[in-house]
Amino acid sequence: MTIAATPVKLDSEALTLKSTSLWQITWHRLFRRKSSIVGMIILAILVTIALTAQWIAPYSPTLSMLDTKPPQDIQKRSSPCIYLLGCPQDQPQHIMGTDGNMRDEFSRMLYGARLSLMIGLSTVSFAIIIGTILGALAGYFGGWIDNLIMRVMDVLLAFPSLLLAIAIVTVLGPGLINALLAIGIVSIPAYARVMRASVLSVREMDFVSATRSLGGNTYEILFKCILPNALTPLIVQGTLGIASAILDAAALSFLGLGAQPPTPEWGSMLGAERNQVFTAPHLVFYPGLAIMLTVLSFNLIGDGLRDALDPRLVHVSS
Amino acid sequence: MTTYIIRRLLLSIPVLFGILFATFALARLIPGDPCRAMLGEKATKVVCDEFNHRHGLDKPIPVQFGVYVGEIARGDFGTSFRYSKPITELLKERLPITVELSFAALLVSIFIGIPLGVISAVRHNSWVDVVTMMWANVGVSMPVFWLGLMLAYVFALALKDTPFQLPPSGRLSAGITTTPFFETWGMQVKEGTFSFTIVDFLARMNILNAVLTADWKLFKDALIHLILPAFALSTIPMALIARMTRSAMLEVLGQDYIRTARAKGMGRRSVILKHAFRNALLPLATVIGLSLGGLLGGAVLTETVFNLSGVGRILYDGITARDYGIVQGFTVVIAMFFVLLNLIVDVSYAYLDPRIRLN
Numbered sequence: 001m002t003i004a005a006t007p008v009k010l011d012s013e014a015l016t017l018k019s020t021s022l023w024q025i026t027w028h029r030l031f032r033r034k035s036s037i038v039g040m041i042i043l044a045i046l047v048t049i050a051l052t053a054q055w056i057a058p059y060s061p062t063l064s065m066l067d068t069k070p071p072q073d074i075q076k077r078s079s080p081c082i083y084l085l086g087c088p089q090d091q092p093q094h095i096m097g098t099d100g101n102m103r104d105e106f107s108r109m110l111y112g113a114r115l116s117l118m119i120g121l122s123t124v125s126f127a128i129i130i131g132t133i134l135g136a137l138a139g140y141f142g143g144w145i146d147n148l149i150m151r152v153m154d155v156l157l158a159f160p161s162l163l164l165a166i167a168i169v170t171v172l173g174p175g176l177i178n179a180l181l182a183i184g185i186v187s188i189p190a191y192a193r194v195m196r197a198s199v200l201s202v203r204e205m206d207f208v209s210a211t212r213s214l215g216g217n218t219y220e221i222l223f224k225c226i227l228p229n230a231l232t233p234l235i236v237q238g239t240l241g242i243a244s245a246i247l248d249a250a251a252l253s254f255l256g257l258g259a260q261p262p263t264p265e266w267g268s269m270l271g272a273e274r275n276q277v278f279t280a281p282h283l284v285f286y287p288g289l290a291i292m293l294t295v296l297s298f299n300l301i302g303d304g305l306r307d308a309l310d311p312r313l314v315h316v317s318s
Numbered sequence: 319m320t321t322y323i324i325r326r327l328l329l330s331i332p333v334l335f336g337i338l339f340a341t342f343a344l345a346r347l348i349p350g351d352p353c354r355a356m357l358g359e360k361a362t363k364v365v366c367d368e369f370n371h372r373h374g375l376d377k378p379i380p381v382q383f384g385v386y387v388g389e390i391a392r393g394d395f396g397t398s399f400r401y402s403k404p405i406t407e408l409l410k411e412r413l414p415i416t417v418e419l420s421f422a423a424l425l426v427s428i429f430i431g432i433p434l435g436v437i438s439a440v441r442h443n444s445w446v447d448v449v450t451m452m453w454a455n456v457g458v459s460m461p462v463f464w465l466g467l468m469l470a471y472v473f474a475l476a477l478k479d480t481p482f483q484l485p486p487s488g489r490l491s492a493g494i495t496t497t498p499f500f501e502t503w504g505m506q507v508k509e510g511t512f513s514f515t516i517v518d519f520l521a522r523m524n525i526l527n528a529v530l531t532a533d534w535k536l537f538k539d540a541l542i543h544l545i546l547p548a549f550a551l552s553t554i555p556m557a558l559i560a561r562m563t564r565s566a567m568l569e570v571l572g573q574d575y576i577r578t579a580r581a582k583g584m585g586r587r588s589v590i591l592k593h594a595f596r597n598a599l600l601p602l603a604t605v606i607g608l609s610l611g612g613l614l615g616g617a618v619l620t621e622t623v624f625n626l627s628g629v630g631r632i633l634y635d636g637i638t639a640r641d642y643g644i645v646q647g648f649t650v651v652i653a654m655f656f657v658l659l660n661l662i663v664d665v666s667y668a669y670l671d672p673r674i675r676l677n
Contacts, residue, residue: 035455155336158660159653162615163633167649170637171344247461251619254463255634270464274623277467278475288464295459303455 022309029308030301036308039300042293050114057107058093061264065092065102076102077273077280097282100273101262108264109286115265116294119180119249120242126184127245128238131191132230136222138192139199150196153189161186162248169257176265179258183248187241194237198230232309239302243295250291266291322668322675330657335387337653342386345646346379356643358399395647400639405647408632410515414522415489415628419620420613422525422548427556428606435563439571440590450560457557462616466550466623473546485543487625489524494539496521499530547624551616555609562605566598573597600671607663611656 030036049056059065065072072092080097081087096105138149156164168182169175202208203226211225252258253267254274261272266287273283353366353375361369370376374385389396395405434454438447470486477483485491498521500507507514521527525544528537570576571594579589618630625631629648636644668675 035452151332151336154333155340158333158337158657159340159649160611160615160656162612162618163649163652166618166633166637167341167344167645170640170642170645171347173349243459247459250461251463254461254619255622256638267461270461270467274463274467277471281468281471284464284467284471288461288468291461291464292456292459295461296456299455299459 026305026308030304033304033307035300036304039297039304042297043301046113046117046294046297049110050117053110053114057104057110058095059104059107061103061108061111062262063103063107065098065104072102074098074102076100077276077283079280080105080282096286097280099269099283100276103262105269105283105286108269109266109290111264112266112269112287112290113294115176115259115263116246116250116291119176119265120246120294120298123180123184123187123245123249124238124241126180127187127241128191128234130184131188132195132227132234134188135192135195135197136199136226139196140203140218140222140226146196149192153192156186156189159186161244162251165248165252166255166257169252174257174260176253176259176263179249179252183245183252186248187245190237190241191234194233195230198233199226202226202229236302236306236309239298239305243298243302246291246298247295319668319675323665326661326664326668330661333657334654337650337657338387338390339383341646341650341653342383344649345642346382348642356396356399390650395651396643398636398641398644398647400636400641400644405643405651408644409629409648409651410519411522412627412629412632414519415626416614416617416621416630418523418525419544419547419551419626419628420610420617422544423551423613423616424555424606424609426548426552427559427609430552431556431559432563432602435560436567436590436595438560439564439567442568447564451564454557454560457553458561460553460557462550462554463619463623465553466547466620469546469550470623484546486546489540489543489626490536491539491543494536496524496527496536497531497533499527502531547620547626550623551613551620554612554616555606558605558609559602562601563598566601567594570594570597600667603663603667603670607660607667610659610663614652614656 030040059068065074074092074094076098077100078094078098081091081094083089083093087093094104094106096109099105099108134149134153138146159167164186165179165182168185169178172178172181199222208221208225211221216225249258250265250267250270253265254271256268256271259265259268261268270284270287270291273280277284351366353369354361357365357369373389374382377385393406395409397404398408401408434450438444438450441447473482473484474486490496498518500517500521505517507517520530524540525537528534528540571590576589576593579593580586584593614630617628618633620626621628621630622634629652632644633648635641636648
């Protein structure tokens, strides 16, 4: 009589899941979604361009072709001239043509990537820091502090965001830094709300009480116990926030309120040449396309992160 | 329901005060003295003293705020030095254009966004779904001003002399005039009265006026001028609505009562439209409400691109001319308008979902 040895089948997924961290899972899931991969590829290209702009740009972004030695024999707002596409070799190559001041549009586009990413990151970092602190205070202390902070947030939310940003920049005066500040201010409420909600849901949990009974002070409880639990929604909100910050900053620059010429910022490049759309469409097309792709990449990654970090979807393969 | 509306109304009072305080504070933060900011650099001392006295600017800050709130309550939103007109006058002229544009954009986004969302939910993971969602992702990332300029280029220049040619700017072609419907109808309304303001407001919306006066030539002309700006402005809300409809429908379609409805032999079409879609409407109401603010912000860009003399355009002109009166006045009005819209959305939300008003 033999006892058939039934092979014990291990639930391999459960085992591997146990040994992987949340970030590994997220990373893994992010790479399973085609749209997030597309977003990450676009972003990787943009970051590469931003980091290497000074080496790959054929000209300085603020150099007029009149000032080159010898001065180039071209018209301002000349159409793109690419050797590979049959542009005569005796003409200087300008992949995206030249702008109204005879600067090389391609070089300006490359440097624009740097500004665009800087704008997105800095405004969102500013808004996240202020928003997180305000939201944490409101959620943790409750009472009149909560009321005061959240009512101020309500007022900020009562304005359409772009309009409030416009009003703030009009008062502060046009300029890139002021535009960033304005966009930062109008995006604070989103993070404050996310943080407050997380604090409220975690505040009464046992591990928080435990920290408190062990003598942890408010700072420790807020930033060591509660903040890590609020990170997930903050990261998702932040990634999507970068997208809208870039879009709003471009809009402000387009209206002449943000980056001022000759700064190579896509929105202001587009705004400066918008009346030439019928005669030199390339000067409007490229900056706008670049803005769209940048915003798209952050939106795709943000959506991917939201799904990847959603605990309800742990065992659902998509 | 009434209690809910009253409670909601009371809740918006602090927000309104906050808005007034914020715009008041913004005006005080303008570098230099408020008089020269409002009346221009060349204002003389006599004029400034008179201005400061009239607006209580020679009094302490809390009193100034009181004067400001009083002025707003009386419907005085300040004056524009650039146009030398009260803001209210400019509003009466310009707001109808923006309302017409935003409304058209909202209609476009609803009538294209919702069907696309429903179809991509019903045919989940089909090519329709994939294409719609790709397009929706691009749509939410679209700079409105760029899309507007590109549409103008394609439809006014590239498609010139084809049946698809559309005008890239303005509201009407040269030579087309409008007669306010109340004049055609022979209505007796006295200028300056409240009812005149209302009918005049409506008459300034060209399309509505054309329908009311049965002037089809005007209707056609106004419509072809509105297509490009409305389409440009509608992209972002359209994409949001399509996405939201899709995810709401997907959630509802997985419910038990949908299976029950199918099991009892109900047709696929009526299950989708009657059982599923109605329950997916709720999140849609929120997304449409949230889009309204975006529409107002986007109107500034769209009107600038398409040269429409609406609220957004005047705000842009006010910014470039450093006309703080315009910026402050219009910001207050738009924010109050936005609060009102949110109120309407919340009330309709409560109407759609009894759980909200009973809580």
